[in-house]
Amino acid sequence: MNIWKILWGVLRYEFLMQIRRPALWLAFLIFALLDSRGLIGQIDFYKSVSSIHFSTLQWAAFLAVMANWLVPLGVGILIADRLPRDRRTRVEEVLNSLPGALKTRVLGKYLGTLLASLVPSFSLYMVNIVIATWQLNDPGIIPAALLCYVLIILPGMCFIAAFSLALPVVMWVPLYQFLFFGYWFWGNILAPGYGLPTLSGTILTPIGSAIAAGLFGIPTYGGQGPSSVMYGTSSLVALLGIAALVLVALYQFLKFEQARQ
């Protein structure tokens, strides 16, 4: 029994099942409309402020953070039902009788659903990049944008996908989705200086503003906080590390739950 082949098989089918969901495409169509209008406005604004001079890489980082404002909401909400669905459809019973290890299934499901959820958002991102390339008249933005996608967007997506896969195991899915919606605005969009304690502007911000500030030197959200390379790297490592820890905890919990049945 080749564990890699099982992992690849689970990943492939979870990817297929997620990417076929009309809700996934519908959600990102709405985001596309909201995002692109905002993006064009922001580019115009920054271009008009003569004191800000962005390099190509900084423009790409800026665009990555901009693209990450709403899209993770869709990703998190659409991943939330993946594990409870196995129970709801009663497939879990058959899956638990199969020798393919639980950890392989959990990891395959995580990677498959995450990758599928990223397909429309990545397409949307690339559309935005093409628009920005045209607006800024700088073709160098395209490779820079791909780098920024990996460094700024992906760690946050891994972070929220891990929580969205794990927490609904112990929580009603609509409740999680509601709380996640609230968390997103509280912990990512709410300005740190607004008076409410928030995770915005900290290294635990999956929106990617800390990474963008630390690694690419673009202004942090609300203009606060340090912007050293260390700060950006800490955010990147923290987001990925926490995602890994959440997945390990999820696996341990499911194993414990199976054992005590």
Next chain:
Amino acid sequence: MQIDLEHVNKIYRGGVHAVTDLNLVIPNGMFGLLGPNGAGKTTLMRILAGILRPTSGTIQVGEYDGTTERGRTAIKRVLGYLPQDLGVYPDLSAREFLDYVGILKGMDDRKSRLRRVEELLELVSLSDVATRKLKTFSGGMKRRVGIAQALLNDPQLLIVDEPTAGLDPEERIRFRNLLSDLGGDRIVLLSTHIVEDIAQTCRRLAIMNKGRILFQGSIEELIKEARGKVWMVTTSGPKPEGDLTVVSTMNMGATVQYRVVGELNNTSGAQPTEPGLEDSYVWLMREKRAPMASIAL
């Protein structure tokens, strides 16, 4: 291969005893597990399938110890399991679902896995609808997908829990015959509360009630126990009386013919008759009940 269960107990959270001090030997071939709803059959099936862990006791499946993690994984490699309440992914086609299960069963070679999927789709007569999404399938069609997934890895141990539920009579017969064919060189454990399914396929069986084994042995041995206790009573008057259970009632026009199991108060007009499996099952369930709880009609 043989399954040996010794002093197996399963107590659910909340203190519900689903299986109590169960001792059972299941040899190669078709083996029936019969009992009323709530007897503990499904719990036993799920323990054998490695889904549930027993609270205590030993489980040996061939050379594998079913009480250890390593043993359970090894058992799952030779297992085919059709649960009572089979779930499928509604957005996958039958072919995709079987392929997915095949992957999780460790069938690494893609070509041979897909070939096996096609064979089984043919076997359960679903080849024509293999690309249709499972959410469009009827209950009987989903059941057939379930049967196919259980057989994917050519299992040495096949556990089927209420397999004919939801199948039409023709499909039921076809499936029973399929199980009989498979039972030649492996263990096929058939759990049901439909006596006819066991009568038509199994030579050996166990009867469970309230988490305990009431009987294990051959069908002939069970029938022998009920001999002399089954009667045909034809009467135009009231129902026969005594400590008995009416198994069937047939209105013949002027008279009514009753098939009864138990002790008759008056045997005049009653003909002793050869018990069937259903009669014997009824007899056993009556015998193992507390005397005050006996059904007297």
